[in-house]
Amino acid sequence: MRTLVAAIVLLATAGAANAAEINALITTAMEAAIAELTPPFERDTGNTLHVSYGPSGGIARRFAGGEPADVIVIDSGKLGELVAQGKVLHGLTDVARTGIAICVRKGAPKPDVSTPEALKRALLAAKSIGHTDPAGGGITADHIMKMFDRLGIAAEVSPKVKLASGGPNGRVSVLVSSGEAEIGLQEVSELMTNPDVEVIGMLPPELQRITVFAAGITTSAKQPVAARALIDYLTTPAALAIYKTKGLAL
Numbered sequence: 001m002r003t004l005v006a007a008i009v010l011l012a013t014a015g016a017a018n019a020a021e022i023n024a025l026i027t028t029a030m031e032a033a034i035a036e037l038t039p040p041f042e043r044d045t046g047n048t049l050h051v052s053y054g055p056s057g058g059i060a061r062r063f064a065g066g067e068p069a070d071v072i073v074i075d076s077g078k079l080g081e082l083v084a085q086g087k088v089l090h091g092l093t094d095v096a097r098t099g100i101a102i103c104v105r106k107g108a109p110k111p112d113v114s115t116p117e118a119l120k121r122a123l124l125a126a127k128s129i130g131h132t133d134p135a136g137g138g139i140t141a142d143h144i145m146k147m148f149d150r151l152g153i154a155a156e157v158s159p160k161v162k163l164a165s166g167g168p169n170g171r172v173s174v175l176v177s178s179g180e181a182e183i184g185l186q187e188v189s190e191l192m193t194n195p196d197v198e199v200i201g202m203l204p205p206e207l208q209r210i211t212v213f214a215a216g217i218t219t220s221a222k223q224p225v226a227a228r229a230l231i232d233y234l235t236t237p238a239a240l241a242i243y244k245t246k247g248l249a250l
Helices: 002-018 028-045 056-064 076-084 116-125 141-151 154-160 172-177 224-233 237-245
Strands: 021-027 048-054 071-075 093-098 100-105 129-132 161-164 183-187 197-202 211-217
Touching (some): 021 028, 028 048, 028 093, 028 211, 028 224, 048 056, 056 071, 056 076, 071 076, 071 224, 076 211, 116 141, 116 154, 129 172, 141 154, 154 161, 161 172, 172 183, 172 197, 211 224
Parallel strands (some): 021 048, 129 183
Antiparallel strands (some): 071 211, 093 211, 100 183, 100 197
């Protein structure tokens, strides 16, 4: 019996010794999925995950400015820039993808946005339009503003634009649900987290921007092995099933 107890204590001690605290910087677009994946990951691995969210561009700037992290999950283009700077290891892993959608306040009229011409009419008719603030590091803002130009409506809609700062406390969907913006454009995975808005469609294919989110281990990681375990977990079939419910597996 004493031998059995000693073995149990030894295993528990070894497990505690091998457990790691992982610091991760992750795009807000994946927050809902990560929140659902974190408990089983921690339970299965014994590791603890600490996550800070934000727009992809904002996260890249924060990390380049000295904020510590073991693993980063953001837009693959922004993450590639950190690789080029020698701040993230080569060998990135694609984990999820999403596209830009259009939303209105729940219960509000739903204009047709199925074609470029229909979307153009809807944007011109809207009293206010919400999208991310490019200054906050949101990766959709530049594309949306170029889309306004492409549709030939930039001059008409620019005065109606309401900007969201990005991140957990600055969402486009909140501009819409609060009534500050009549219509909002943002990655569908972010819009889906707000029950007070309704997604009325994706941008038409010819106007769409698909974002691929990739994960990478930082060159300054204190827990590189645990960081790799997290990345592997984010690519499992169980994770993919959750992504499909969160607008992250188009």
